[in-house]
Amino acid sequence: MLQVAFIREQKDAVIAGLAKRNIDAEAMVEEVLKLDEERRSTQSSLDTILAESNKLSKEIGMLFKTGKAAEANELKAKTADLKESSKTLTEKLNETADALTALLYQIPNVPHESVVAGKNEEDNEEVFKHGEIPQLGENALPHWELAKKYDIIDFDLGAKISGAGFPVYKGKGARLQRALIAYFLDKNTEAGYQEFQVPHLINEASGYGTGQLPDKEGQMYHVTADDLYLIPTAEVPVTNMFRDTMLNEKDFPICCTGYTPCFRREAGSYGAHVRGLNRLHQFDKVEIVRIEHPERSYEALDGMVEHVKGILEELKLPYRILRLCGGDTGFTSALTYDFEVFSTAQDRWLEISSVSNFETYQANRLKLRYKDENGKSQLAHTLNGSSLALPRVLAGILENYQTADGIEIPEALRPYTGFDKID
């Protein structure tokens, strides 16, 4: 969430920034400032009462110690009023603070200055494009047909044991998937990211920490018996490792990578555009997460973008990079670049990575701070990106590498698959 002090000092910039998301934030911002004002004045009144009450308690203690019980009891009587008003004020303080927090949870991050105003994906800016789109001719098949033809992914079998959106990978399909995971993890660790294996179920506090809760509650699978959520992305457990953490400047940068399955309910998503691997309830993803010094986070974001570019170029997949417009940028993000691979047989771009800088938005919820050179604690910046989301990369490979008699395996993956063709 945004810091109240930031809203107070940069009110106009906050409103102008949120306008790029098509949000008229003026009323919310005014309400935040009002609640904050109220919170502080209530706190101050309460402090005065508590100070008085602490003073009396100490005096009572001294009196008892020196054997003046009568005087002590006299003072005791005086504390009753203080107690009553401190109780009332505490209640009011809690109400105000809760209302303030609840409101702050509803305000998304302020977009970076480079982000353009826009409503939806149509307003995103293409900032980079690379690779030749292969000419496959009339007989090119979409990946779900290829999956059937070569018997490498079985959607019906998954539907039988779980439901739609839970594919079963078979044989060379399963092996290709495993190869991609290993390949991505190796690329990431070579680039200096430390590998982690993290829990796939998270508690409520973690959901709040990275911003999935409360606003995306419906997107996650909720295991009610134990009040845990299935992770929608490794971002959640990985970033939450740093919840309630005080870092030193020399700890930066912190670079993590991890492979996890991801679970998303994707309620209400049906139709042709979600066919095959395009949108799933369970999919695999290798994620990179960075914790950065605020002054270097955009440099880090660029570095992450370059890193993902390197992988896609090694896989020789045609791709483009979009800088998301205000309306399409995720709730918690200040700046997001989406990577899309061109899926030849479907004749459309598929999002395969999303690289974001959250600045202090997550860190504020997470209480993820560091000590600056003056010994003052400051919020760190958090970033993350996919490198990469498996199903659509797989779709891209199947479709772009198909030939009349099989699917070629990209050169870079062959050491991992152990075969160079699916046929």
Next chain:
RNA sequence: GGAGAAAUGGCAGAGUGGUCGAAUGCGGCAGUCUUGAAAACUGUUGAGGGUCACACCUCCGGGGGUUCGAAUCCCUCUUUCUCCGCCA
């Protein structure tokens, strides 16, 4: 799942109702000494709110309670450890 023990500052570890935000040690930082370093010595060193700055308030795993007063007593939750049971 059953029985018991525990949770204190970056770490270790005192503290069982009243000048305790918390002894002590280690670590960190600054200084003295040294050509420099180490060692030794001296000082300093938790977080949040609040203030121009002080004052002041809150925090001893989380939440609630008792009390004029709680790190200390009670309830509850979570986590860790030991023993038993079950188990990939």
